[in-house]
Amino acid sequence: xxxxxxxxxxxxxxxxxxxxxxxxxxxxxxxxxxxxxxxxxxxxxxxxxxxxxxxxxxxxxxxxxxxxxxxxxxxxxxxxxxxxxxxxxxxxxxxxxxxxxxxxxxxxxxxxxxxxxxxxxxxxxxxxxxxxxxxxxxxxxxxxxxxxxxxxxxxxxxxxxxxxxxxxxxxxxxxxxxxxxxxxxxxxxxxxxxxxxxxxxxxxxxxxxxxxxxxxxxxxxxxxxxxxxxxxxxxxxxxxxxxxxxxxxxxxxxxxxxxxxxxxxxxxxxxxxxxxxxxxxxxxxxxxxxxxxxxxxxxxxxxxxxxxxxxxxxxxxxxxxxxxxxxxxxxxxxxxxx
Amino acid sequence: xxxxxxxxxxxxxxxxxxxxxxxxxxxxxxxxxxxxxxxxxxxxxxxxxxxxxxxxxxxxxxxxxxxxxxxxxxxxxxxxxxxxxxxxxxxxxxxxxxxxxxxxxxxxxxxxxxxxxxxxxxxxxxxxxxxxxxxxxxxxxxxxxxxxxxxxxxxxxxxxxxxxxxxxxxxxxxxxxxxxxxxxxxxxxxxxxxxxxxxxxxxxxxxxxxxxxxxxxxxxxxxxxxxxxxxxxxxxxxxxxxxxxxxxxxxxxxxxxxxxxxxxxxxxxxxxxxxxxxxxxxxxxxxxxxxxxxxxxxxxxxxxxxxxxxxxxxxxxxxxxxxxxxxxxxxxxxxxxx
Numbered sequence: 252x253x254x255x256x257x258x259x260x261x262x263x264x265x266x267x268x269x270x271x272x273x274x275x276x277x278x279x280x281x282x283x284x285x286x287x288x289x290x291x292x293x294x295x296x297x298x299x300x301x302x303x304x305x306x307x308x309x310x311x312x313x314x315x316x317x318x319x320x321x322x323x324x325x326x327x328x329x330x331x332x333x334x335x336x337x338x339x340x341x342x343x344x345x346x347x348x349x350x351x352x353x354x355x356x357x358x359x360x361x362x363x364x365x366x367x368x369x370x371x372x373x374x375x376x377x378x379x380x381x382x383x384x385x386x387x388x389x390x391x392x393x394x395x396x397x398x399x400x401x402x403x404x405x406x407x408x409x410x411x412x413x414x415x416x417x418x419x420x421x422x423x424x425x426x427x428x429x430x431x432x433x434x435x436x437x438x439x440x441x442x443x444x445x446x447x448x449x450x451x452x453x454x455x456x457x458x459x460x461x462x463x464x465x466x467x468x469x470x471x472x473x474x475x476x477x478x479x480x481x482x483x484x485x486x487x488x489x490x491x492x493x494x495x496x497x498x499x500x501x502x503x504x505x506x507x508x509x510x511x512x513x514x515x516x517x518x519x520x521x522x523x524x525x526x527x528x529x530x531x532x533x534x535x536x537x538x539x540x541x542x543x544x545x546x547x548x549x550x551x552x553x554x555x556x557x558x559x560x561x562x563x564x565x566x567x568x569x570x571x572x573x574x575x576x577x578x579x580x581x582x583x584x585x586x587x588x589x
Numbered sequence: 590x591x592x593x594x595x596x597x598x599x600x601x602x603x604x605x606x607x608x609x610x611x612x613x614x615x616x617x618x619x620x621x622x623x624x625x626x627x628x629x630x631x632x633x634x635x636x637x638x639x640x641x642x643x644x645x646x647x648x649x650x651x652x653x654x655x656x657x658x659x660x661x662x663x664x665x666x667x668x669x670x671x672x673x674x675x676x677x678x679x680x681x682x683x684x685x686x687x688x689x690x691x692x693x694x695x696x697x698x699x700x701x702x703x704x705x706x707x708x709x710x711x712x713x714x715x716x717x718x719x720x721x722x723x724x725x726x727x728x729x730x731x732x733x734x735x736x737x738x739x740x741x742x743x744x745x746x747x748x749x750x751x752x753x754x755x756x757x758x759x760x761x762x763x764x765x766x767x768x769x770x771x772x773x774x775x776x777x778x779x780x781x782x783x784x785x786x787x788x789x790x791x792x793x794x795x796x797x798x799x800x801x802x803x804x805x806x807x808x809x810x811x812x813x814x815x816x817x818x819x820x821x822x823x824x825x826x827x828x829x830x831x832x833x834x835x836x837x838x839x840x841x842x843x844x845x846x847x848x849x850x851x852x853x854x855x856x857x858x859x860x861x862x863x864x865x866x867x868x869x870x871x872x873x874x875x876x877x878x879x880x881x882x883x884x885x886x887x888x889x890x891x892x893x894x895x896x897x898x899x900x901x902x903x904x905x906x907x908x909x910x911x912x913x914x915x916x917x918x919x920x921x922x923x924x925x926x927x
Binding site for chain 1: 745746747748749750752753754755757758759760761864867868875877879881882883884885886889890891892893894895896897898899900901902903904905906907910912915917919921924
């Protein structure tokens with residue numbers, strides 16, 4: 252196995268535990284033996300459980316000795332709820348550690364220095380962009396800014412409508428796009444919607460499989476706004492936890508969510524709340540499912556975002572455009588990162 | 590040269606004369622000699638001039654004898670303003686003719702039968718989809734329906750706005766997208782806008798190069814609507830021909846344009862006129878430049894299109910999604926062709 256293949260494996264392991272590790276990062280690790288054969292694979296366990304390196308080393312056992320570890324994040328050097336991963340790698344006798352991204356946290360960083368001092372070769376940067384844009388994106392943002400990472404997801408027509416003139420919106424996007432969103436919901440910590448959307452659409456805000464069954468993991472449901480909800484609102488049922496945050500200020504929402512250990516947020520609507528987040532510069536990624544449909548009337552995807560003239564429009568950079576079923580899927584990030 | 594390469598050459602020749610041949614089709618032809626070496630290339634000349642096959646045969650001269658002709662459209666069999674191309678190919682002594690698409694016009698079709706009867710091998714279908722979707726799309730539509738082909742082009746933000754709240758729209762899309770539209774304008778017969786857009790934006794509706802100079806060929810400028818235009822409107826200047834059609838009925842517009850020999854129309858706005866065309870089912874292709882920008886306010890790309898509920902939305906099929914500069918370019922056709 253080549254180093255790149257091994258790191259791709261580690262990234263896949265990392266992706267597979269997204270949404271289950273916050274506030275810890277979802278890390279993946281692969282151990283190859285001295286002959287470059289994979290002998291251990293691991294990923295971060297839920298908070299309090301072992302980190303990825305330890306899980307992978309447990310799988311490898313004695314075969315790790317003289318081998319190489321591939322990790323998406325620099326192994327930690329601190330005693331948190333678990334012992335330092337750098338020590339575990341030293342104890343296991345690996346001869347080299349490749350990690351994609353350096354650990355930016357003051358408490359945990361320094362793992363590579365510990366390893367180097369003990370004679371283990373370390374290299375940084377292998378597939379770093381894939382990791383930064385992928386499984387560690389939200390956590391790195393959280394560490395850098397202190398705020399949860401916000402992905403605004405919406406589904407609209409080509410002319411930007413999220414519903415028809417009579418308010419109907421089921422379904423603008425196709426089944427593959429909706430399935431993808433349910434899959435995404437299982438990978439994030441919290442899903443945020445406004446009271447307006449809850450009152451109009453009465454959404455469940457749960458992650459469900461193709462048969463409509465709840466998936467094992469459910470994100471925290473967060474309803475933002477000051478309008479009262481009826482007790483019968485689906486979002487208040489017992490299929491997942493729900494918090495109501497009575498504010499219109501995105502920063503107050505994000506502070507409260509950060510206090511709850513939320514790192515990765517999916518903002519699902521509606522236009523008013525999305526506009527408030529856009530105006531505050533609190534959308535870190537945009538995920539648009541543009542259905543090949545024209546409505547000519549109905550609410551637009553985004554409400555007032557503090558823009559009055561073309562030069563003040565919020566500008567983004569497209570990261571990726573793909574088709575999801577019949578819909579165009581656009582992933583974008585702010586042109587000017589704060 | 591392989592048959593496919595030769596046909597690709599013919600398609601490129603065909604593309605190169607788009608916008609200069611209406612109401613005749615923009616056809617391309619390549620002649621290879623008996624050793625598969627290209628000896629002649631031609632494309633349809635302006636109305637009254639020679640067709641593509643004749644131009645290519647003129648280039649080939651005696652070297653056409655025993656060779657193969659590659660043509661985007663079945664060679665015509667009729668005496669119009671020029672003699673039948675099938676006869677010209679027979680006179681030149683080619684041994685085979687590959688054409689992409691059969692000629693659907695009652696008067697001109699039958700060229701392949703004439704050739705076959707004279708002992709020339711003919712085959713149909715090589716790169717037919719490329720031709721149907723490409724240079725002959727508008728003409729084939731015109732022959733099939735009797736109406737000019739309408740491409741609705743718009744540039745909007747991700748939230749579907751074609752201008753900011755204060756009406757400013759320069760520039761929502763980037764320079765590469767705008768350059769591409771100017772290039773497209775040189776390839777169509779007429780560009781259509783509503784009086785509303787003319788009154789608000791005072792557009793020139795001309796094709797210009799990167800330095801702002803008029804290109805050699807200008808489409809007919811068509812202003813649709815009943816509102817009076819000031820004499821100072823740029824669209825009334827002498828840089829290109831302009832017609833004003835005082836109606837709100839897309840079919841009346843298209844009938845008048847068909848009478849003028851217009852085959853290929855670019856509908857450039859604004860939302861009200863586009864809505865009328867969408868409602869009438871008279872948009873045959875949609876070309877959206879979606880700028881990675883968010884406005885949160887301002888006019889939507891499409892006005893009333895007769896849709897009140899989600900199940901009545903106009904549905905499209907995405908043909909192609911690409912990036913043009915920083916903008917997402919979506920080309921789509923109606924899901925249900927009339």
